[in-house]
Amino acid sequence: MTESAATGGNAAKPPADRGRTSIADGVVEKIAGLAAREVVGVHAMGSGSGLSRTFGAVRDRVPGGAKSTVSRGVKAEVGEVQTALDLEIVVDYGVSIRDVARAVRENVVSAVERMTGLEVVEVNIAVSDVKLPDEDDEEPESRLQ
Numbered sequence: 001m002t003e004s005a006a007t008g009g010n011a012a013k014p015p016a017d018r019g020r021t022s023i024a025d026g027v028v029e030k031i032a033g034l035a036a037r038e039v040v041g042v043h044a045m046g047s048g049s050g051l052s053r054t055f056g057a058v059r060d061r062v063p064g065g066a067k068s069t070v071s072r073g074v075k076a077e078v079g080e081v082q083t084a085l086d087l088e089i090v091v092d093y094g095v096s097i098r099d100v101a102r103a104v105r106e107n108v109v110s111a112v113e114r115m116t117g118l119e120v121v122e123v124n125i126a127v128s129d130v131k132l133p134d135e136d137d138e139e140p141e142s143r144l145q
Helices: 025-037 048-063 097-116
Strands: 042-045 074-078 084-090 119-131
Touching: 025 042, 025 074, 025 084, 042 097, 084 097, 097 119
Parallel strands: 084 119
Antiparallel strands: 042 084, 074 084
């Protein structure tokens, strides 16, 4: 009789090591989206065109609409121990895109690794637009008064 069979199999393992934890892509996307938005110089996440942002804002208000605002512009591939992320950002005019991208990577990697325990193998950043100072944020007008 082996020790494992004699002790019931799990008795040798500490309670914290009994079982698996899986983390959904959407969880990592939300963490990364919030971490990216914390960086000074990131104006928005997702597609840069004002029209696309407007449609996104409308979509967010519709129950069952696409991605939540928090994870818009973020795509994660999550494995058992590693994750890779693609982010699409809009930066404010006048900031160093290189510095903003570096800060976003650092903040995202730190937050995701700390909160999930996953190793972040890469964070790819696509800058899709620059928010000019005289551009208004296009918010859809409410049809109700």
